[in-house]
Amino acid sequence: MLGDVRQKQGRLLGQMKALRFPLQQEAVLQTLTLEVIKTSEIEGDLLNYAEVRSSVARRLGMDIAGLQPSDRHVDGVVDMMLDATQRYREPLTQERLWGWQAALFPTGYSGVQKVVTGGWRNNTTPDPMQVVSGPIGQETVHFEAPPSELLPDEMAQFLYWFNQNDSLEGVTKAAIAHFWFVTLHPFDDGNGRVARALADMLLARAEGSAQRYYSMSAQIRKERNSYYRVLEETQKANLDITEWLQWFLQCLSRSLDATGETLVQVLHKARFWDTHKHVAFNSRQQLMLNKLLDGFEGKLTSSKWAAIAKCSSDTAIRDITDLLNRRILIKDIGGGRSTSYLLK
Numbered sequence: 001m002l003g004d005v006r007q008k009q010g011r012l013l014g015q016m017k018a019l020r021f022p023l024q025q026e027a028v029l030q031t032l033t034l035e036v037i038k039t040s041e042i043e044g045d046l047l048n049y050a051e052v053r054s055s056v057a058r059r060l061g062m063d064i065a066g067l068q069p070s071d072r073h074v075d076g077v078v079d080m081m082l083d084a085t086q087r088y089r090e091p092l093t094q095e096r097l098w099g100w101q102a103a104l105f106p107t108g109y110s111g112v113q114k115v116v117t118g119g120w121r122n123n124t125t126p127d128p129m130q131v132v133s134g135p136i137g138q139e140t141v142h143f144e145a146p147p148s149e150l151l152p153d154e155m156a157q158f159l160y161w162f163n164q165n166d167s168l169e170g171v172t173k174a175a176i177a178h179f180w181f182v183t184l185h186p187f188d189d190g191n192g193r194v195a196r197a198l199a200d201m202l203l204a205r206a207e208g209s210a211q212r213y214y215s216m217s218a219q220i221r222k223e224r225n226s227y228y229r230v231l232e233e234t235q236k237a238n239l240d241i242t243e244w245l246q247w248f249l250q251c252l253s254r255s256l257d258a259t260g261e262t263l264v265q266v267l268h269k270a271r272f273w274d275t276h277k278h279v280a281f282n283s284r285q286q287l288m289l290n291k292l293l294d295g296f297e298g299k300l301t302s303s304k305w306a307a308i309a310k311c312s313s314d315t316a317i318r319d320i321t322d323l324l325n326r327r328i329l330i331k332d333i334g335g336g337r338s339t340s341y342l343l344k
Contacts, residue, residue, distance in 0.1 A: 001249040005171055008256040009207055015263070016213050020270075024211065025062060027266045030294075031212045031259070032056045032085070036077050039196050039217035042224055047074055056082070064290075076103035077193070084197040085212055088204035091163045094155065097186075100197065104190040115188035120151040129185055142232050145185035154184050162198075170206025174199045175248035176241070183235055196220070203252075213263075219255035227251075269293040272343075279326070284309040285319055289328070292343050299332060299340035 016024055033053045040047050051070035055078040058067065070078075080100040090096075102117040109115065116122060121129060131143040146154060158180055168176075178199040185191050196217050204210055220227050226247070234244040272293060281289065288305055298304075306316035320341060323329040332340040 001246065001253070002169065002171060005249055005253050005256065008253060009171075012213055012256060012259060013207060013209065013211075016211065019267075023266055023270050025060070026269065027213055027263065028211050029053065029057055029060065029062060029064075030266065031215055032060075032078075032081060034218050035200070035212065035215040036074075036081050038215060038221040039081070039193050040077055042196075042217065042221050042227075043192055047077070052078065072106045073104075076106050079103050080193070080197055081200070084201040085204050086210045088201045088210060092159055092198070092201070094159065097155075097194065100194055101187045101190045104193060110189040113189075115190075117188075120148065120155065120186045121188045122148050142228075143185075143235055145183075151184065151186050155186055158184065162202075170202060171249070171252070172245065174202035174206065175245050177202055178248065179231070179234070179241055179244050182231065214255050214259035216252060216255050219251050219258060223251060223254075265293075265295070276328070279328075282319065284311055284315070285323060288319070289323075289343075299338075300342070301338045301340050303338070 016027060019027070033049070033056050036052050036056065037047050037049060048070075050068045051074045054067040055070040055075050057064050059078060059082055080103050083096070083100065098118045105115055105117050108117055116124075121127075127148050129145040129148075130141050132139040132141050134140045161180075162177060178195045181198055182191055182195040187194065199216060200212070203216070204212070230244055230247040234241050269290075272289075284305075287309055288300070291308070292300065302313060302316045302320055305311075305320060306313050309316065309319070311319075320329060324331070324341075327344055329341045330344045332342050
């Protein structure tokens with residue numbers, strides 16, 4: 001399994017290095033945007049795609065059209081992920097982990113629940129911490145974390161191991177780090193997202209590259225039920241975590257396979273703009289064409305164009321008519337109550 005994953009990683013990195021730098025940047029932007037969205041979605045937290053993409057682009061210093069403001073909750077998840085993947089060579093410290101978790105909860109609340117940020121969970125919160133499901137009085141306990149008074153020593157041990165330049169294979173270390181961290185469950189909330197960021201950090205170390213071209217979290221989101229099942233089953237009984245390691249490698253392998261879809265989309269977008277490089281588009285048209293190339297959800301109508309591009313209906317219709325005349329857009333023959341448009 002490990003050999004299969006390593007071969008796929010090498011092949012993907014080789015393919016991406018053969019592309020021009022702007023295409024590599026576009027692939028990284030799409031991958032990191034997907035990673036941030038999906039690691040949050042696993043926890044039931046739905047983030048706005050455009051805000052996440054804009055936040056990632058700004059922090060990477062990328063000049064792209066149609067950047068949108070993003071709230072501090074989105075920026076916090078982006079900051080954590082970029083710190084993990086772009087600064088993967090730097091040591092992992094207690095303060096760095098505290099900063100990541102605090103960035104996830106900028107108000108100090110998870111929903112309406114007050115959470116400890118900038119420190120490990122403590123005895124002022126429910127201790128022992130348990131992961132439960134079911135109605136009150138009939139709960140099923142899926143997992144019980146170590147008592148909070150053990151965390152300083154346990155986390156010191158984890159950090160020492162994490163930072164060691166040992167002979168342990170890098171992808172295997174990423175799998176162990178994910179499992180070890182989420183088993184210690186050192187925070188009031190955010191443990192899953194931080195654990196996945198740690199895995200991404202060690203995968204970047206294993207590849208010797210900050211360029212991310214695949215999203216492990218996107219694949220975990222697809223397999224969320226088996227993800228929680230294998231975590232729960234492996235955390236029971238003894239210290240044999242073989243089942244988790246196998247699941248992690250298989251999930252990573254499928255994640256690398258799925259990135260082909262991202263690559264196809266990036267290349268399609270690049271070919272479009274290369275084909276039309278001598279065509280003059282106004283800023284609204286550039287914004288909307290990029291949205292269509294990125295995979296517009298639902299049907300594009302003139303009213304949606306006006307709302308997204310922040311213009312009048314008449315201006316939206318003029319923009320669309322211009323693109324129809326140039327045969328860049330076509331009318332959707334599917335019909336419906338409102339006329340909708342597609343890229344030709």
